[in-house]
Amino acid sequence: MGQPLDTESEVQDTPAPPAIPFYTECSEAAQAELFNECEEQFAQLEMLQNEIILAEPDSDENPQEQSVNRLTAVAAELKQWQTRRPELLSTNPEVLLVVGAEELQKLNSQLELVLSCSQAKRDTLRETLKSEQKWLEEKKEVLRAGTEHVVKQRLENERLSEHSVLQDTKKKIQKMKDYQNRLMETLADVLAEHFPLPTQETNADKKKKNIPQELNENLISLNEFLELLMNKTLETPHDPYVSIDETFWPPYTEMLLRHGIAQRHPEDCFKIRLETFY
Numbered sequence: 001m002g003q004p005l006d007t008e009s010e011v012q013d014t015p016a017p018p019a020i021p022f023y024t025e026c027s028e029a030a031q032a033e034l035f036n037e038c039e040e041q042f043a044q045l046e047m048l049q050n051e052i053i054l055a056e057p058d059s060d061e062n063p064q065e066q067s068v069n070r071l072t073a074v075a076a077e078l079k080q081w082q083t084r085r086p087e088l089l090s091t092n093p094e095v096l097l098v099v100g101a102e103e104l105q106k107l108n109s110q111l112e113l114v115l116s117c118s119q120a121k122r123d124t125l126r127e128t129l130k131s132e133q134k135w136l137e138e139k140k141e142v143l144r145a146g147t148e149h150v151v152k153q154r155l156e157n158e159r160l161s162e163h164s165v166l167q168d169t170k171k172k173i174q175k176m177k178d179y180q181n182r183l184m185e186t187l188a189d190v191l192a193e194h195f196p197l198p199t200q201e202t203n204a205d206k207k208k209k210n211i212p213q214e215l216n217e218n219l220i221s222l223n224e225f226l227e228l229l230m231n232k233t234l235e236t237p238h239d240p241y242v243s244i245d246e247t248f249w250p251p252y253t254e255m256l257l258r259h260g261i262a263q264r265h266p267e268d269c270f271k272i273r274l275e276t277f278y
Contacts, residue, residue: 030094037090188223195222198249218247225252229262229274241271 090096197219220228225248233240244253253272256262265271 027094030092033092034090034095184227187226191223191226192221195252197221219249220247222252225256226261226274229272233274240273241265241268242273244270244272 229240229242232242253262257264257272260275262272263275265273
C-alpha cells in the first residue's frame with residue numbers, strides 16, 4: 001500500500017487566501033455616469049422595439065407565413081448575436097472594480113463550497129483507506145499462517161521415508177485380506193449350516209418317495225460354487241461365465257438363478273455367471 005495521506009496537514013498548513021475587498025458603493029459621479037449610460041441603452045432599446053412593432057405585418061397575413069417570417073428573423077438575429085463581440089456596459093474603472101469585486105465574491109463562495117465538498121470526500125476516502133488497510137493486514141496474516149502450515153507439512157512429508165509409506169500400505173492390504181478371509185469363513189459356515197450337500201440319507205428318503213436320484217460323490221458345496229463364480233468374475237471380467245457340469249448340484253443352480261444371484265448365458269444354457277451387483 002502507499003504511504004499515508006498528508007493531505008489534511010498540507011491543507012491545514014496552507015495559508016488562507018487574502019480577503020477580497022468588497023466595494024459595495026460607487027462614487028456619485030460614477031453612479032451618475034452609469035445611470036446616464038443605462039438611460040441611453042434603454043432609449044435605444046425602446047426605439048428598436050418601436051421599429052419592430054411598426055415593421056410587423058398586417059394581421060390579414062397568413063398565420064403560417066407569419067410564423068415562417070418570425071423564424072427567419074429569429075435565426076438572423078441569433079446569427080448576428082453569435083458573431084457579435086460582447087461590449088462592456090461601462091468603461092468607468094470604478095464601476096468595473098465594483099462589478100469585478102461582486103463576481104469575485106460569488107466565485108469565492110462557489111470555491112468555498114467546492115472545498116467543503118472536497119474535504120468531506122477526502123474524509124470518506126480516508127476512512128475507506130483505513131478499512132482497506134485493515135482488511136489487507138488480516139489477509140496477510142492469513143497468508144502467513146497458511147504459508148507456515150504448508151512449510152510444516154512439507155517438512156513432515158520429507159521426514160516420512162518411502163519405506164514407512166510402503167510398510168503402511170502393506171499393513172492396510174493385509175488388514176483388508178484378513179477382513180475378506182473372515183467374511184469368507186463366515187459365509188462358508190452359514191452356507192455349510194443352512195445349505196449342506198445331499199447325503200446318502202437324503203438320497204434314501206427320496207428313493208422311498210419313488211424319486212430316482214443318483215448321488216454324485218464329486219458334488220461341490222454351495223460355498224465352493226459361489227467362490228468359483230466370484231473368482232471367475234475377478235480374474236476374467238471379459239468372460240465371467242462358468243460351464244455347468246455334473247459337479248454342480250442342480251437345485252443350487254436353480255436357487256441362484258431364481259433369486260437373481262446368477263444368470264445364464266444368453267446363447268448357452270450350460271453356462272452361468274455371477275450377477276453384476278455394482
